[in-house]
Amino acid sequence: MSCDNISVTLHYNWEGEWDTEPIAYRRRSIVTNTIVNGRITKVVVGSAISWESGFENEIYSTFPIFSTLGAWHEHCTEHSICNGPNFDYFTVDPETRGRCFGATPAAPSAPFLSGASSPPPKRKKEMCCPCDVIATMIERTMAEKARQSEIIKDHIDQRFIEALKNINQQLGAIDIDLDLDPVIKEIRQVRTDLWNGLGGQE
Structure with a gap:
């Protein structure tokens, strides 16, 4: 191969249907995420020539080359x-083949599909962000929820204190005038009856 900027076509089977995607060998920016003023910012830290999807113009620094x-x-x-x-194959257009590969065997044709075999299992997709970025985002979200919970707790505590003060003021305004002498006399009589029997004297 004599080129550093070429593209081939990946043919892959997705849920029983054949699909294609361009895969390019070219230079891309290497980027990383950093936090600036409380916001996640993408920063270019270099470049590299690598095989990757033709739709990708940059590579995260934590991803392989x-x-x-x-x-x-x-x-x-x-x-x-x-x-x-055993399932996927690549094709190259004639112009790219002559420019970059020289004399090479013809590209394989699409495999024969009889329909008797089941399609391959669905593959998991890569995450959109590096793990450290996701962890930072989760940490900030949890910290914000904890801060909001503390604000709500302080608000409830303050309202409770205000309610107690209001009740105290209302009770202070009530004039309670009770004659406790009959109650005291009855208690003394019950105590006497317990010791001396009904009708007994102290």
């Missing part, structure tokens, strides 16, 4: 849409 199409396809099989070498 693929110098061969085989290495990229193996990673794709484990983490993304690819189904493995």
Whole structure:
């Protein structure tokens, strides 16, 4: 291969249907996420030539760099849409083949599908962000929820204190005038009856 900016077409089976995606070997920016003024900001930290989906223009610094199409396809099989070498194949347009590959065997044709076999299992997609970015986002969300809960708790405590003060003022305004002498006399009589029997004297 004599080119560092080429594109091939991946043919893969997705849920029983064949689909295609451009896979390019070209230079891309290497980026990382950092927090600036409380916001996640993407920063370019370098560049590299790597096999990757033609739709991707940048690579996160935590992602691997693929110098061969085989290495990229193996990673794709484990983490993304690819189904493995027994299912997927690549094609190259004639112009790119003559410019970059020289004399090479003809590209394989699409495999014969009899419909008797079941489609390959659906592959999991890669996460959109590195793990450290996701962890930071979750941490900030939990911290904000804790802060809001503390504000609500303080508000409830303050309202409770105000309600107690209001009740205290209302009780202070009530004039309670009770004659407790009959109650005291009755208690003394019950005590006397317990010791001396009914009608007994102290």
